[in-house]
Amino acid sequence: MRVLLSALLLTIAAAAQRPAIDPPTFLDSGVDGPTVMVVGGVHGDEPAGFRAARQIAGWTPVRGRLVVLPRANAPALEAGTRTADGGADLNRAFGDEDFASDPLAHALWSVVEEIAPDVLLDLHEGAGFAASGKSVGNSIQHAGTEVSARLAKLGCDAASEDLEDEQHQVVARPTLVAGSLARAAHQRLGADALLVIGHEQGKLATRTRRLRLAVHAMLVELGVVAHPPRVFEPNDERLLAVALFDDAGASGKGPGRLETLLDAEHGFVLRRVCGADVREGALSAFDVAIFPGGSGSGQAKALAEGGREAVREFVGGGGGYVGICAGAYLAANNYTWSLKITDADVIDREHWARGRGQVELEWATAQRGALGAPARGDVLYANGPLYAPSGDDQLPDFEVLAWYRGEIRKNEAPEGVMLDTPAVVSGRFGAGTVVCSSPHPEQTTGMDQVVRALVLRAAGAR
Numbered sequence: 001m002r003v004l005l006s007a008l009l010l011t012i013a014a015a016a017q018r019p020a021i022d023p024p025t026f027l028d029s030g031v032d033g034p035t036v037m038v039v040g041g042v043h044g045d046e047p048a049g050f051r052a053a054r055q056i057a058g059w060t061p062v063r064g065r066l067v068v069l070p071r072a073n074a075p076a077l078e079a080g081t082r083t084a085d086g087g088a089d090l091n092r093a094f095g096d097e098d099f100a101s102d103p104l105a106h107a108l109w110s111v112v113e114e115i116a117p118d119v120l121l122d123l124h125e126g127a128g129f130a131a132s133g134k135s136v137g138n139s140i141q142h143a144g145t146e147v148s149a150r151l152a153k154l155g156c157d158a159a160s161e162d163l164e165d166e167q168h169q170v171v172a173r174p175t176l177v178a179g180s181l182a183r184a185a186h187q188r189l190g191a192d193a194l195l196v197i198g199h200e201q202g203k204l205a206t207r208t209r210r211l212r213l214a215v216h217a218m219l220v221e222l223g224v225v226a227h228p229p230r231v232f233e234p235n236d237e238r239l240l241a242v243a244l245f246d247d248a249g250a251s252g253k254g255p256g257r258l259e260t261l262l263d264a265e266h267g268f269v270l271r272r273v274c275g276a277d278v279r280e281g282a283l284s285a286f287d288v289a290i291f292p293g294g295s296g297s298g299q300a301k302a303l304a305e306g307g308r309e310a311v312r313e314f315v316g317g318g319g320g321y322v323g324i325c326a327g328a329y330l331a332a333n334n335y336t337w338s339l340k341i342t343d344a345d346v347i348d349r350e351h352w353a354r355g356r357g358q359v360e361l362e363w364a365t366a367q368r369g370a371l372g373a374p375a376r377g378d379v380l381y382a383n384g385p386l387y388a389p390s391g392d393d394q395l396p397d398f399e400v401l402a403w404y405r406g407e408i409r410k411n412e413a414p415e416g417v418m419l420d421t422p423a424v425v426s427g428r429f430g431a432g433t434v435v436c437s438s439p440h441p442e443q444t445t446g447m448d449q450v451v452r453a454l455v456l457r458a459a460g461a462r
């Protein structure tokens with residue numbers, strides 16, 4: 001008994017000293033087949049790898065086992081740096097000298113060794129384009145085995161879907177960088193190991209999609225997964241699922257602020273989606289879609305005809321829409337490219353560049369309680385749309401939640417046009433609710449709760 005107890009105490013002491021590695025998500029199909037391990041976040045400044053792995057952790061294997069570790073280096077991810085403070089480069093820590101001597105590398109190797117995967121896929125992002133001979137961006141490094149070479153080829157093809165430039169194509173390389181986790185998994189555990197490396201530039205949702213598609217093609221080839229490369233699978237009904245549009249035309253500080261505001265602590269789970277995701281039907285897994293600031297026409301272009309129709313179907317079928325600034329232009333009724341899901345025309349279009357600054361809002365009396373909004377208060381305005389009812393019989397009238405009680409009129413915008421126009425509106429489109437905000441409450445101090453309340457309002461039908 002004494003021996004057992006001291007052994008237990010030693011185990012606890014060792015566990016306490018070991019750096020925290022999240023327990024991997026272990027998905028067992030119950031059917032004989034390979035064990036595939038997907039690792040993300042080995043480098044903390046390569047967020048698409050972590051995000052793609054987090055998406056893959058929601059998939060359902062039909063053969064073998066899928067083991068996913070999205071945050072291999074949680075401290076580095078939280079800091080947004082390649083390595084954790086004082087820690088080793090986790091993808092160079094597995095060379096023959098000082099193998100896994102770094103505490104976090106040791107903990108990571110213990111997990112990989114215990115799982116003993118048949119296939120290990122480690123997700124990264126790199127600079128440059130490997131196809132043009134510059135660095136390792138957009139490449140898949142593989143162990144040189146028949147299986148890993150075949151998987152790499154399929155991954156490259158899938159991840160290159162939208163890349164027209166030959167120099168940007170994702171290319172396979174029969175080599176695994178020295179000291180990498182993948183190389184160690186191949187040499188020490190006999191795994192068919194691959195390093196899937198995206199490109200560090202571009203919108204996060206697009207970068208994440210590229211890695212996700214590469215892994216999906218490989219999992220389909222292995223017979224492990226049979227469903228489409230989905231972005232999100234709701235698994236916690238207490239959380240409201242929010243898709244944040246993140247593609248060309250979505251820019252500025254809004255997306256990052258929304259991601260911070262709409263967190264699990266406040267009852268939300270948020271995932272970024274790009275135009276291609278939307279065209280493939282990704283919104284159907286969500287309660288609300290948010291189209292943030294940037295350029296309304298840019299977002300419309302990134303969605304393309306098919307994506308715009310998918311958004312209309314999503315909202316018409318009961319989904320919520322929140323448009324902020326550019327997203328409010330996108331929802332309007334009077335551009336050739338707009339979604340026409342709110343009964344509002346944008347007025348004084350020739351002076352859209354009327355400037356940026358604080359402007360006073362008055363919240364409608366009936367809304368203040370539900371939204372937690374003050375009677376009046378300043379909000380950040382940045383060239384948002386000026387709305388007027390468009391009087392379209394096909395669309396229900398919108399309700400005004402807040403009015404502009406001040407105005408901004410740079411670049412020769414005429415006086416009095418903005419004053420007393422609707423600033424935040426809400427209306428129905430089919431079975432769904434559309435909430436549009438011309439200004440930026442998500443970038444205004446003290447309005448976090450109002451933003452959450454607006455998202456909840458859009459989700460009303462769900």
Ligand SMILES: [Zn+2]
Pocket residue numbers: 042043046091123124125
């Ligand atoms: Zn990396």
